[in-house]
Amino acid sequence: RQLREPQxxxxxxxxxxxxxxxxxxxxxxxxxxxxxxxxxxxxxxxYEIGGLFGTGIQSYFTFLRFLLxxxxxxLLLTAGFVLLPLVWLRPPDxxxxxxxxLQCPGGLQPQTGVxxxxxQLWNVLTGRAFNTTYLFxxxxxxxxxxxxxxxxxxxxxxxxxxxxxxxxxxxxxxMVKELPQRLFLGQDYRSPVSVKVFSSWDFCIxxxxxxxxxxxxxxxxxxxxxxxxxxxxLMQQQTRTQKACYLLTYLRVNVIIGLLVVGAISAIFWATKxxxxxxxxxxxxxxxxxxxxxxxxxxxxxxxxxxxxxxLENYPPxxxxxxxxxxxxxxxxxxxxxxxxxxxxxxxxFGRNKTSCESFGYNACDYQCWENAVGEELYKLSIFNFLLxxxxxxxxxxxxxxxxxxxxxxxxxxxxxxxxxxPKNVLDIVAGQTVTWxxxxxxxxxxxLNSVFIFLTFYIKKYTLxxxxxxxxxxxxxxxxxxxxxxxLILGLLLAVVPLGYVVSSIHSSWDCGLFANYSAPWxxxxxxxxxxxxxxxxxxxxxxxxxxxxxxxxxLLSLVLTVCVSQSQANARAIQRIRKQLVWQVQxxxxxxxxxxxxxxxxxxxxxVGPESPPSRASRPRSFCPGFPxxxxxxxxxxxxxxxxxxxxxxxxxxxxxxxxRFPSGSEL
Numbered sequence: 001r002q003l004r005e006p007q008x009x010x011x012x013x014x015x016x017x018x019x020x021x022x023x024x025x026x027x028x029x030x031x032x033x034x035x036x037x038x039x040x041x042x043x044x045x046x047y048e049i050g051g052l053f054g055t056g057i058q059s060y061f062t063f064l065r066f067l068l069x070x071x072x073x074x075l076l077l078t079a080g081f082v083l084l085p086l087v088w089l090r091p092p093d094x095x096x097x098x099x100x101x102l103q104c105p106g107g108l109q110p111q112t113g114v115x116x117x118x119x120q121l122w123n124v125l126t127g128r129a130f131n132t133t134y135l136f137x138x139x140x141x142x143x144x145x146x147x148x149x150x151x152x153x154x155x156x157x158x159x160x161x162x163x164x165x166x167x168x169x170x171x172x173x174x175m176v177k178e179l180p181q182r183l184f185l186g187q188d189y190r191s192p193v194s195v196k197v198f199s200s201w202d203f204c205i206x207x208x209x210x211x212x213x214x215x216x217x218x219x220x221x222x223x224x225x226x227x228x229x230x231x232x233x234l235m236q237q238q239t240r241t242q243k244a245c246y247l248l249t250y251l252r253v254n255v256i257i258g259l260l261v262v263g264a265i266s267a268i269f270w271a272t273k274x275x276x277x278x279x280x281x282x283x284x285x286x287x288x289x290x291x292x293x294x295x296x297x298x299x300x301x302x303x304x305x306x307x308x309x310x311x312l313e314n315y316p317p318x319x320x321x322x323x324x325x326x327x328x329x330x331x332x333x334x335x336x337x338x339x340x341x342x343x344x345x346x347x348x349x350f351g352r353n354k355t356s357c358e359s360f361g362y363n364a365c366d367y368q369c370w371e372n373a374v375g376e377e378l379y380k381l382s383i384f385n386f387l388l389x390x391x392x393x394x395x396x397x398x399x400x401x402x403x404x405x406x407x408x409x410x411x412x413x414x415x416x417x418x419x420x421x422x423p424k425n426v427l428d429i430v431a432g433q434t435v436t437w438x439x440x441x442x443x444x445x446x447x448x449l450n451s452v453f454i455f456l457t458f459y460i461k462k463y464t465l466x467x468x469x470x471x472x473x474x475x476x477x478x479x480x481x482x483x484x485x486x487x488x489l490i491l492g493l494l495l496a497v498v499p500l501g502y503v504v505s506s507i508h509s510s511w512d513c514g515l516f517a518n519y520s521a522p523w524x525x526x527x528x529x530x531x532x533x534x535x536x537x538x539x540x541x542x543x544x545x546x547x548x549x550x551x552x553x554x555x556x557l558l559s560l561v562l563t564v565c566v567s568q569s570q571a572n573a574r575a576i577q578r579i580r581k582q583l584v585w586q587v588q589x590x591x592x593x594x595x596x597x598x599x600x601x602x603x604x605x606x607x608x609x610v611g612p613e614s615p616p617s618r619a620s621r622p623r624s625f626c627p628g629f630p631x632x633x634x635x636x637x638x639x640x641x642x643x644x645x646x647x648x649x650x651x652x653x654x655x656x657x658x659x660x661x662x663r664f665p666s667g668s669e670l
Contacts (some may be wrong), residue, residue: 041065051213053420054473055221059481060422061458067433068454070170071447074163078444080188081155083134089148100191127379135379135445137371138513145525145532148581153515153525156503160440163447164500167437168493175486175517196221235599251570253309257327265338266333272342276366291377292384295335299431302331303424325423329488333495336434339381340499343374348507356458361508361520369513375442378435382446385432386453393460397468420469425461426485429454434492441500441522 050058123129142152200218271294280606347370367373436450505523509516516522
C-alpha cells in the first residue's frame, strides 16, 4: 500500500478509515458466504450424490432444493401480506347466507355431496376437514373497503400474481445461468480432457470416504465426456439416405404417439366430468380420486407405450431418449391442462346451458362455493401425487431390490434393480409444482403442503437412489439437465398462469363465500380501490397505462430493445468465432516455430550429444495446444524462411553438443 501511494503524499485519516472499512466489509462478506455454504440445506447429501452418481443426478436433487425455496418464498409472501393482516384486523364473522332463488332440478344440491360415513382420515385426504380454515378460499372474509386502510382483498388478489412473477424471474435467471456451453461455443466444442486428467484431484482431501467420492466424481465426468463424444460421432456418420429414412420413421412414430396422447387426455376429460356429474352417495366415495387416478395411470402407461413404439424402429439411444422425453413432457402438461379445462366446463359451465350458469356465471346449483370445490380437487391431486411417490418407493422399488438380491436366474438378472431416471422424476415433481401454482388463488396455503412434500421427497428419492436403484446408463451433464428442468418448469408455470388470469379477470365469484362475494369478478376490486384511494391525477395515469395509447408505443419500444439485444448477441457470437480462429492461428504458428527449432537442433547420433527426439517420436507427440477446439495438426516440413533468425549469429543454440531441452505445457520435451 505504501508503494502504491505517490511519494510525498500522505493519506488522510478519512481515507485510511474508508480503506479499513472496505477491507473489513470484504472479509465479512467472504466469511458470510463460507458460512452460508457450510450451513446450506442438504450440502453434504448433494456432495455425496454428485460424487457417487454424477452431476446429472445431483442436479435433480438441487432442483428439489430450488423448488423448496420457491415454495417457502411464496408462503412467506402470502403469510406476510394476507394472513398476518387478516389476523390483526380480525375479519367479521360470516353473515347469514344470501336468500337467492335458484331454479335447480331437484332442488338446491349440497356443495359437493357429503359421504355417508364421517371418517376423519378420509376428510383429511379429500380436504373436507379444512373447509373452514385458511387453507381454502371460502374461509377468508374482510370488511368493506371503505372501512379499513389496508385492503385484504387487494393483497389476496395480487399475492398470487406477485408470487408467480417472482417464480418466473427466478426460474428464468436460473435457466439462463445454466445454458449449455455449446450454445455459445459451437457444436464442435470439446472440453479439454487433459485438464480433467491433470488438475481434477483435490489435494486437500485427507479422509478415505472423501477420496472415494472424489474418485467417483472424476470417473463420472470422464463417462459424460465419452458419452457425448460417442453421440457426436454417431451423428457425423449418418448419410443422407439414413437421415431421410429416420425422418420418415419420425413422422410415423410421432403420429401414432400423438393419437395416443389425444386418447389419454380424452380419458382424463371424461373421468373428471363423470366424477363431478355423479354425486350419488353410494358412488361419491369411490369417485373422489377418479381424476387423479386416471391422470396417474395415463402418465405411467404412456411413457411405457412410447418407449415400446420407439424401440421398434431401432433408433440410436440418444434419439430414443430425446423423443420419449419430449412426448412425456407433452403428455404430462396436456393431462394437467385437460384436467383444469374439464373442471372449468363442469363448474363454470364452459359450453353448457344451465339456468344457474346464465344467472350467476357458474354452476350455482351444484357448487355454492365453486372456489372451494376447485381448491379441493387440486388439493386431492397434490396429495395423490405424493402418495404415489411413497407407494412406488416402498411397495415397488424396495420389494424389487429384495427379490433381485434374494433370487438368481436369467429372469432376475433381466429384471435387475430399477433405473433412477432423472427426466421421469423431474416431470413428476414439476407436475406437483404446477398443481401448486394452479391452486394459489383457491388454496393459498397449498405451497406449505407442497414444501412438506418436497422435503420428504428429497429423502425418499435419496433412499431409493442409494439403496434400491441403479444409475441410468445414459449420463447427463449438469448444465444441460438444469436447463431442461427450468424449461419444463416455465412451461408448467405458463400452464398455471393462463387459467388463473382468466378466472381473476372474467369469472363471477361465488355469491356465498370468500372475499369477492359481492363482485362480478375478483379484478373489480382494483378499480373500486382506485376510485376510493387515488387522487384524480393518479387515476388518469393508471387509465393511460392500461389504454391502447400507451400499449402501442410500449410495444414499439420493446421491439427496439429486443432488436438491440439480438444484434448484440449476434455481434458477440461473431467475436467468439474470431477469437476461436485467432486461437487456432496462434497454435499453428507455435507449431511452425517448433518445426523450425527442431530442424536447427543437431540430429541424434552426432558425437556424444543428446539430440532431439527422432522424427517418428516427434510425430507421435500430441499436437494440440488449443484446449476444447479442433485445431489443425502441425504442418509438414517446409523450406526455412531466409532471415537472420535461421543463421543464429548470437549463438543462442550453441555449438554441436548437449542440446537444450524445452518443456511444453502438455508435459512433452524437445
